[in-house]
Amino acid sequence: MPTVILLCPDARRAGGNSTTLARLSGHLSSLGLEVTAGDVQDSCQLFRDYGLLTSLFVVTIHAYKSACILEGLPSNAKLMLIFGGTDLNENGKNEMERNIMKRVVERAQCCVAFSHDQKKLACILWPEHAGKVKVIHQGVITSPNPNFNLRSYLESEHSYRAKDYIILLVAGLRPVKDPLYLMKAYADSPLSETTSFVIVGPVVDDKYAQVFMQTVSNLRESNILYAGQLSVENAHAAIAQSLCVVNSSLSEGMAASILEAFQLGVPVLARDIPGNSYLVKHDETGLLYSTPQEFLRHLEKLLNSSDQRERLVTNAKAGLGRFSSTQERELYKYLINRM
Structure with missing residues (x-):
């Protein structure tokens, strides 16, 4: 063999x-x-x-x-x-x-x-x-843990009670993933009062992670939280329990979290870069943004339109055949x- x-x-x-x-x-x-x-x-x-x-x-x-x-x-x-x-x-x-x-x-x-x-x-x-x-x-293969509850995890492990809607960013902590890209604009926005922005993923670059941790810890009152590394099954469950999945990378090959969100029926807001635009067709299978301000506009519209959310996830699932x-x-x- x-x-x-x-x-x-x-x-x-x-x-x-x-x-x-x-x-x-x-x-x-x-x-x-x-x-x-x-x-x-x-x-x-x-x-x-x-x-x-x-x-x-x-x-x-x-x-x-x-x-x-x-x-x-x-x-x-x-x-x-x-x-x-x-x-x-x-x-x-x-x-x-x-x-x-x-x-x-x-x-x-x-x-x-x-x-x-x-x-x-x-x-x-x-x-x-x-x-x-x-x-x-x-x-794309997803296997969400049926026993994992993201809100309960945030409360028990991080002493944080999430707002009505959770925005989830799944990424390893390293510069190319740029997980801090949206943080200041989000913290300064009224949206930070009614939603929670949660980042999950492993530490990949120790030096970058130190800066990231310090920045995010200072923004906790703005409902921004780093929730550590989750197992694959728990990460999939967290995606399924979120309002949307966010990608803020400077560059991507093919982001697994986007495909996983598609399969789990969760809208995607992704930075408009070649790797992401290969997967996401704007306002058809997800939403693409080029600036933090554009991200906030898309997020606000998504929050206020269940019809848009349903249309995006339906189209995204329908296009998964090639994956x-x-x-x-x-x-x-x-x-x-x-x-």
Whole structure:
């Protein structure tokens, strides 16, 4: 039976990469492959354990952060690279980092992008390897914990009683996710008196998290609260119990929280950047904003219009076909077979 080592950065933290890791592990296991999942930092030990196998596949997420695996990667291993989003959008702007990523792209038998826009960017960065890049949309799977109540959690764990409506931002604490982008405008708005703005997600960048924590702690009286890291199941339950899900990232590959909100029937307000506009069609499947003030206008309208909320979630659910988990599994099966 072929063995697959599935790797991503920050595998131990509940975030976009670890969610993708878990979903792909399930897909590949269902295909009859023996799958071992781990962090890229543990790759050398995993390669020592499995490196003598004659049929070894390595699937790794994020071109820049996966460069460390090349040192110990067995020569007989087949490598599939999955672009994470930040690698193309951010690391790709830096020549040194771009060259480091090129080594991973060169070694890979195939590369996967989550969207056609991401594929186009990869082909611009490394045109000589354009033929390797395939598009597989992320599949969306939600499993909300029926026993988790967000309001009760906020009261018991954070001594905070939420307002009538909860606005939820799901993101790891790091600069590219820009979770502070909306905070001042929201705190100064009358909306902060009748709603609660809750941020959940793991600490990914310790230095940035210190600034974030201090800022948010000073805004608690404005009903802004960081509620820590939740398990995937509890995060899904929190999404389902919120008025809307917010994305404020500077750049995105494909935000899992947006797809999860679509499936769970919750409206999305997302910053108007390429990764988000690939998923969200403004005023059809969600709302896009370019400034904090525009965000507040959209939020106020959403609060006052149940018809708009219903229309957005109905359209969003109807468009989820291209993000089918079954289709995602079949496409990875096809690529693995070709490799």
